[in-house]
Amino acid sequence: MKTSILYALMGPRGAGKSTLVKMAMDMGINYIPAYTTEWLHGRSRRGRLLNRMEPEEFSRERFFAQTGWRGYQYGWHKQDILDAMAEYRCNLILLNEDAVPSFRALLRRNLVVIHLMADYTALIERMTAEKVSPEQIQEELRYIEENKILDGWKQADYIIKNMGSKETAFQQLLAIMGLTQPLPQEKFIEQLKD
Template identity: 30%
Template structure:
């Protein structure tokens, strides 16, 4: 049975960075659609599906979020395509997206909460150049939607407070792509 592992957690917890690393291990990611313009290092179909607002509105979206006037969302077609073609895939989503994935795929979705402390969230957002206004909005939104507390209902919890590599290896063990050292010794 093919599965989707949904990476959930607060902003700047490392969901996207972890997901990009997992792709290097052959685990495909489910890409979101967005109406924002691509950054210089981003490509259509490699990072997001960059679409116009009109195209976005025509697409059957199962999760929809707005940040800074831009729409982001998961298309039903993209999710079903990845699930049908790959035994394991990952997606970085918020609570609403996880709930919609569970409605669509039921028991084929498992959640992995990426745990990070509040101070590190702020520090990472500052390091990546987010404005204080944006940080405040993202933190308020995360608090109002419970993004910091989703660990309580997640299938798995992974701490991402130090090494990205350690967090990735923990997830590889969870999805069955790596045997944990504790099982070898």
């Protein structure tokens, strides 16, 4: 019987969570979306990652884990998680710190929490690249500070310090997920010479 693992990514806005998930999805790695009341405009980069629901509909749902962020609600159905775990060996999900205890209680050793860490300079550069206004960036940084989002590493099993290229961070994610393997010595030596 295969062992299925749920790899949960968390970290502040701009740390690269959505980017890494999309890179993984493009490779064929299964992603389990959250249900949310967050308004997603047509050009939203997060549109593929969330299932939008009206607030009234969301309030009628029975989620095994539910959390809020910036006035929006996010929830996960237990059956979505169990179905994905039954079908795929590797699964990805985006979580915030408040949801981790519920997932740990459900999955125990089959949950690996990965915190994406970035400094304020990297966060600001990435939000600016997303065309976030300076006022919104200030508000976001204030929210990160007040809610101790950068302390999420304390609940994590692994940390990816994502202040360089997305490719480097993605290689680290794949290594954590066990999706890389050492090269035979000859090929390794060849790569060192290139």
